[in-house]
Amino acid sequence: MAIPRLLDHVVIAGPDLEELVRWFAERTGVTASPGGVHPTGTANALVALTVGGERGRQYVELIGPDPDRADAALPTTFGIDALTAPVVRTYAVHPDDIDATVAGARARGYDPGEVSDLSRRTADGSLLQWRLTQGEGRRLDVPFLIDWGSTAHPGLGDIPAVELVAFERVEPDPAALQDVLDALALDDGVAPVVAGTPAGYRLTLQPTEGRVTVL
Incomplete structure (x- = not known):
C-alpha cells in the first residue's frame, strides 16, 4: 500500500x-516514546508509521489519563472514562485546508464541529500547538481534522517506528458511514470502510x- x-x-x-504502552509493546515489539501531557488531563506516547520503510507524517498515538493530573477522575477525551481495556478509538486526517474542508462538509450535510486550538507539553517541556475539530458528541467512527500549522509534525520526530500494513473501519452497514466520509471529500484509502461485525x-x-499484528 x-x-x-x-x-x-x-x-x-x-x-x-x-x-x-506495555500492551502495545507486547503485540508489536515496539515501545512508544513519551509524548507529553494535555490540558484535558490526558497524556500520550507515540510511534511513527512507515509504509514500505518510508516515513511520512503519520503516527500512532497511545493516549490515556495523565498519571500526574490534578483531577483524580478519568478524562472523558475519546471516552477514556468508559474504557476497561485498550482499543483503537479513532483517527485524524490533515486536510490541505482545514477551514475549507469544514465548510465543504457542512455544505454537503455533515458538520465536523468547530475548529479549536489545543496544545500539549512534550517530555522536555516544549509546547506543541495545533488546531482540530472537536466538540460535544464528536463521532469516533469518523475522523477528526487536524492542522499542525508551524508546529513540527510528531510523526517526523525522533520516535520508534512500525510498518503500517492496513487500516480500515468495519461496519455492518458500510453505506451509511460512507455517506458521511463522502461529505468530508477526503482522499480515498485513508481508512476504507468494509462490511463486517462488530x-x-x-x-x-x-x-x-x-x-x-492486528489490533
Missing part, C-alpha cells in the same frame, strides 16, 4: 497509559522484526 496522504494519526486509547477499527502493523 502507499502512504495514505491525508492520514495524520491513529488513536489507541486506554484507561491507564503505562499499561497501554463495528470498529482494524489496524494491521508489521514491526521491523516480528510477525504482523
Whole structure:
C-alpha cells in the first residue's frame, strides 16, 4: 500500500497509559516514546508509521489519563472514562485546508464541529500547538481534522517506528458511514470502510522484526 496522504494519526486509547504502552509493546515489539501531557488531563506516547520503510507524517498515538493530573477522575477525551481495556478509538486526517474542508462538509450535510486550538507539553517541556475539530458528541467512527500549522509534525520526530500494513473501519452497514466520509471529500484509502461485525477499527502493523499484528 502507499502512504495514505491525508492520514495524520491513529488513536489507541486506554484507561491507564503505562499499561497501554506495555500492551502495545507486547503485540508489536515496539515501545512508544513519551509524548507529553494535555490540558484535558490526558497524556500520550507515540510511534511513527512507515509504509514500505518510508516515513511520512503519520503516527500512532497511545493516549490515556495523565498519571500526574490534578483531577483524580478519568478524562472523558475519546471516552477514556468508559474504557476497561485498550482499543483503537479513532483517527485524524490533515486536510490541505482545514477551514475549507469544514465548510465543504457542512455544505454537503455533515458538520465536523468547530475548529479549536489545543496544545500539549512534550517530555522536555516544549509546547506543541495545533488546531482540530472537536466538540460535544464528536463521532469516533469518523475522523477528526487536524492542522499542525508551524508546529513540527510528531510523526517526523525522533520516535520508534512500525510498518503500517492496513487500516480500515468495519461496519455492518458500510453505506451509511460512507455517506458521511463522502461529505468530508477526503482522499480515498485513508481508512476504507468494509462490511463486517462488530463495528470498529482494524489496524494491521508489521514491526521491523516480528510477525504482523492486528489490533
